Amino acid sequence: MSANGLYRARLLWFDREPDGAEDTEAFHYIEDGAIAVAGGKIVWSGDWADLPAEYSSDDCEDFRPHLIVPGFIDCHIHFPQGQVVASYAGSLLEWLNTYTFVEEQKYGDPDFAEAMAGRFLDMLLAHGTTTAVAYGSVHKCSADALLGAAVSKGMRIIAGKVMMDRNAPEALTDTPQTGYDDTKALIAEWHGKDRVEVAISPRFALTSTEAQMEMAGTLVREHPECLVQTHLSENHREIETVAELFPWSKDYTDVYDHYGLMGPKTLFGHCIHQTPREMERMAESRSVAVFCPTSNMFLGSGLFDLSKMRGTAPETRHAIATDIGGGTNWSMLRTLDEGYKVLNLQGQRYHPLRSFYQATLGNARAIGMDDRIGKLEAGYEADFIVLDKTSTPAMALRAETISTLSEELFLMQTLGDDRAIAATIVSGVTAHRR
Ligand SMILES: [Zn+2]
Structure with a gap:
């Protein structure tokens, strides 16, 4: 070759x-x-x-x-969830606690993570995905394994270890300091090496203390070169819990805003139930809303409203992604199909040329790499x-x-x-x- x-x-x-x-x-x-x-x-x-x-x-x-x-470019996927796909659960929090938070513990073993990294990237390639923005598990070694495998394959992969220091099993939690230190070490070792980059990855507000959110904000200020990825407004129970955990916040979006996590480099997975105020902040901050249709249908989370994104001034930036393993298929073609149906349910048409634009150059723009891919x-x-x-x-x-x-x-x-x-x-x- x-x-x-x-x-x-x-x-x-x-x-x-x-x-x-x-x-x-x-x-x-x-x-x-x-x-x-x-x-x-x-x-x-x-x-x-x-x-x-x-x-x-x-x-x-x-x-x-x-x-x-x-x-194809997949803007939101979870490396440790290849064997979580197709787990029988009703909704997000049940799915996380019953399957995902159990499975992700395996990725604390560097040998296991390394063995799975090659298989994960091969699965992407077989489905026509050449670039992905991926979450690791909480363990630094999971991100090391994935980024190392991406360098070996010459792939453009952006990944980080998730930061989570509450509302998860002990074996899956870090601390504000170790989450910060591990992310710094990943950036020093991998960011810009061949074609790989590191994403700052607080999992979501529900699994981070205020101290950890502060640390995530510090990382974002210290590393403006890095993408930031997290989840936002996916599920009603999640939104209620975040409101209880951050009682001073105006709404869920305000939590990320407060810690300096919004901006043109931030990818927010889901963005289904946001209010007009939240949408205004999404648009103003040039943050990206990531549409994950197979996941949103599978977990019964709700319907991503593209007309809401287009209705802000300026238009809210958006991307499309599989969200494996809440998502049910690795294929961006299957994802575009489900996306079409989600929008059609709301009376919104999505022309196939637009779909293919989004899965290629559109997603490249969302991650600021449209000058390269x-x-x-x-x-x-x-x-x-x-x-x-x-x-x-x-x-x-x-x-x-x-x-x-x-x-x-x-x-x-x-x-x-x-x-x-x-x-x-x-x-x-x-x-x-x-
Ligand atoms: Zn996700």
């Missing part, structure tokens, strides 16, 4: 969010395209007929008639996937009647899963082949 290569297929990528199929200025679609890669980066892309002689090669990977798009353009990192619209008998049957790009995308998001990923290329290396 080499990080140099030449690929031929249909190509699709976005410059901005499209209004719909007629908004052709928002995206590039090339019927017979070429991508040339060198040193892990795209050095040329365009019409096959225009391929400069210097990039032509006898070694071309010809993926026609399939479609190449930038690798999310496009198939010269200078971008060579992370892309090959999509096959005929990957199952049902898809092949339906595909016979398809005549437009929008129809093809909608078919893939509605019926597709990991079987639709014919290949995944990471840093110019074929990391997965179906």
Whole structure:
């Protein structure tokens, strides 16, 4: 395997969010395209007929008639929850206490964490996800294992150890000081190493004392280069408990605001039940609301309201994610499908071109990496996937009647899963082949 290569297929990528199929200025679609890669980066892309002689090669990977798009980006996923998916629970707090807080204790064993890290990243690659923003367990060794494995695979992964010092089993708690120290050590060791970064990760207000929230705020001030990830306004019982724990707060969002945790680098998972006041702060602070549709449906948390996000001034930034293991599928295609249904239940339409924009460049923008990933353009990192619209008998049957790009995308998001990923290329290396 080499990080140099030449690929031929249909190509699709976005410059901005499209209004719909007629908004052709928002995206590039090339019927017979070429991508040339060198040193892990795209050095040329365009019409096959225009391929400069210097990039032509006898070694071309010809993926026609399939479609190449930038690798999917998952903005919210839990590394220690690959074996929690499909746990029978009614709602968030029952699910956490019965399964998740038990399972995550295993990740205190560095050997176990290391063994699972490789499998976790392979699972992402098999589902066409080339970048993820991930939570570890409370143990520093879980984040070490994941970031180390990502460096070995050349993947762009952002991860942190969660900070939690109350309302969890003893074996899963840190202290304000150890949470701070461990996060500092992770940043020193990993942040900016090859393609990995560290995210400051207070799990959520419910599992942190005021002292720990203060420490999280200190980390954010000391490390403005780091993304911040946490959960916000997912479930009514969670919201009531946070109000009891922080009685002085105006609302749940105000808790994070008070400790300096809001801002353009902060990813808030869920954001389902926020009030207009909270939405105003989301918009003003340029914080990102992360839509996790399969998780929200599975745990009965509620319906993410995209029109609420678009209704603020400026528009509230948002992303889309699997939230494995509250989420029920690793596939961003399955996630887009469930997202479509969640919005449709509220009378909101979500055009397939918008869906594919969001899972690629849109999510890259949400994490501030749209200058490196999310496009198939010269200078971008060579992370892309090959999509096959005929990957199952049902898809092949339906595909016979398809005549437009929008129809093809909608078919893939509605019926597709990991079987639709014919290949995944990471840093110019074929990391997965179906
Ligand atoms: Zn989550």
